[in-house]
Amino acid sequence: MVVRTIPVDSFDLVIFGATGDLALRKIMPALYRRFLAGQMPHDARIIGAARSEMTDTQFRDTVRAAIREHAAGADPGQLDGFLDQIHYVAIDAQGVGGWDHLSALMRDDVVRAFYFSVAPSLFGDLARRLSEHGIADGDSRIVVEKPFGRDLESARALNATLARHFGEGQIYRIDHYLGKETVQNLMAVRFANILFEPLWNAQYIDHVQITVAETVGVGGRGGYYDHAGAMRDMVQNHMMQLLCLTAMEPPYHFDPDAVRDEKLKVIRALEPVSDADIVRGQYQGEGDAPGYLEDVDNPDSRTESYLALKVRIANWRWQGTPFYLRTGKKLRARTSEIVITFKPPPHSIFDEAGPRANQLVIKLQPDEGMDLFVMIKEPGPGGMRLVQVPLDMSFAEALGPEGADMPDAYERLIMDVIRGNQTLFMRGDEVEAAWAWVDPIISSWDDSKHRPEPYDAGSSGPDEALRLMHRDNRRWREIRP
Template sequence: MVSRVIPVDPFDLVLFGATGDLARRKILPSLFHRFQIAQFSPQSRIIGTSRSKLDKSGFQAFVAEAIREFGQEGETGEEDIAAFVQLLDYVPVDAKDDTGWLALKSHLRADVIRVFYLSVGPSLFPEIASRLSSCNIATPESRIVLEKPFGHDLGSAQALNGALRDHFDESQIYRIDHYLGKETVQNLMALRFANSLFEPLWNSTHIDHVQITVAESIGVAGRGEYYDRSGAMRDMVQNHLMQLLCLTAMEPPSRFTSNAVRDEKVKVIEALETVAQGDLARGQYRATPGSAVADSYLDHAGDPNSRTESFIAMKVQVANWRWAGTPFYLRTGKCLRARESEIAVYFRDPPHNIFEGADGVHGNVLVIRLQPDEGITLRTTIKDPGPGGMRLTGANLDMTFADSLPEAGRPQDAYERLIMDVIRGNQTLFMRGDEVEAAWAWADPIIDGWSQSGDAPQPYDRGGSGPEDSLLLMHRDNRRWRTIGA
């Protein structure tokens, strides 16, 4: 049964960086799909702004073409596009000077929700926030949405948070991490806290270890110089993987409210032990010998001697009663065998094997898949069908959402859900300022450690599973990574 769509209250959404790549590929198509299912009230409007000297009709044509190119296949009918672009307006604004701000103010209404979406580089966040305040464009009820990165280290994150709080209350600030908008990430909370089957077992007594993998098959071509200033640790671990770890490890919140959930996430980050350099592996992809694909990370980095990692794996310990003795293994990288994101929870082996001579009595594995096919599977041990004694084998209890819930329709893009949550004023799936700072406080000593050592990342072949040191990280604990792309 398809859930009933409840329209949101009328809004004016001002999209800074409206002609940029993120807006074109993600934000504008996501808004269009929400409009298609009648989630917008008729009075809602989207006002694009950037330095580009477009007019209203030019912006409407730009958005229409973006939807045709990046919208969901089969859902980009010209009639719907024509109706959607009637909600659009455009005002040229230069974030670094006075150009356009008063014109923007004149386009906004006083009796609707105001959302300011900053799809721009983080260096512009403080300037735009200041202008919105000094020009009396932002109201106490307005909401401001920010894309990562939220700083480069703890000091810059604190400075950014301070600059934002000079003009906006924390309750108005929405730091967006699109991983938190994925259906399966939210289903992780439902799985844990709405089912008595799992939560009593969700601790170190019953769980041997947890693997969190975010693998990408593409490299850094086209954004190499930017990526080289961050690397996998800053680009992925400090935010995306940290969020997945927090939702997996956090205590049950007292209620499902934004601050209650985020309070528990902060407690997890504060309980993380510093990762020793011997408990991590860093890698940098290289051209695969004999392959037609000849480019390496260094071909795009801008620095032929770069020591920035395109892959990182680490063993993380959560120092609290629930997780003492149960490690979390994190890994992420570019140019790996397949595009895949998942959380794999390995339960401990049964304490005693009553099946004499039977192999395969192992702990269950719960796998929460984020991409490419969202769903949940539970690996169980069963009797191998047929005669011949008690032979054991493994079987999956599979809940791939597209198969088990076909009536729900296509899955929402993460941006669709998160933007609607901004309109509703629901901050549950957004990062709070103290959460960002706690994550940097944990990450900074790890980065400083390898920077001081001067160790170069280990090379690894494109299309593989990462550097050899990553495998050794698991093997020495008598464990193995799940195979990427299996």
């Protein structure tokens, strides 16, 4: 299968925070891979902006080292061509230094995009100075990273700050999970095939599980994470988006606002979650490996590194079908997946126990693909014995070498910014609606003295999370490599 690469228009992309971890580990390698694919025009320019004083040559050397480390198979000849398109400006986000230099670099006849790879506290300063210096115009785009606020009040304030200088159609709130190939394929499977959509409702689906499991702890992010926790760091954004794409109604067209309108309806239909349907956990130390409390250097922390929720959607499609969400650090394996478990047949004609329920497993990482589990007859004589087998659609196998080397999320999303396509980016009202649902849950934790349940590193999480499912006569899908 041939993967088509469609070049984008020429652009000037300014990356604020260009010497930071995100820019060097994700953004620059993603742009380099788009350069290799022939998607970047030869006259496109990438302008790094940060506080450090350095020349273009020094910054290019920094980018060269980052690409060699984070972009597999970097071609020295091709890399030099990419680096020729990179420039650097030393800039003070909260002062006057560097803004005239940046203004002089910008061209009038190309797409202007500005990536805020900085702390959210600087978003407003950058937006104001881009406007004051005439660097951004009505066609410019800005990209803002999470966390987009830490509660509803701060998210509203941040939206209002950006709205003073940019229209909603210019603001790209990025969530890299939406750039994953399988996440987009979820929409294709649902809305481009008659097979699934008639069954995609409470009449035929027993429950849905969404899992994002990590093997690492909080690492060097302890200071940030202990003020965020799994709810703010994962559920309010990444997992909320996966929930919306799984549960939303068909949009009238694959159009940015049509898709986001349907996602917003799902968030607004979420019922409040009771304490009985929530499990919070903290990983414990093992041997010489520190536990969560040591990693964040806070022995009194009540912040969760693991969270499991039972969520209900109050609408006709999903009434009575629960969605179970779980995410955690230091778990058994690194995996992200959505599991759609269908109801069993209403009557079994076979003598043995009834057939197991069909499942559609949508694998987001580490190996993107889908498995549809169906019942067949076990081969061999001796009667009708049933066995469940997967119909496997691994992108690497089904689509050939090109399928195995699909663009990663940042590659796709940055190119969508240049195209002006907001389909895979969150809208302001969508972010605020998510916080409106999350805030009461977090507030109830703040008012409680209950500590998160301890769990062993390398396990599947707290035992209480297993009981959350068992009391409904259901089981989590095993977390496995």
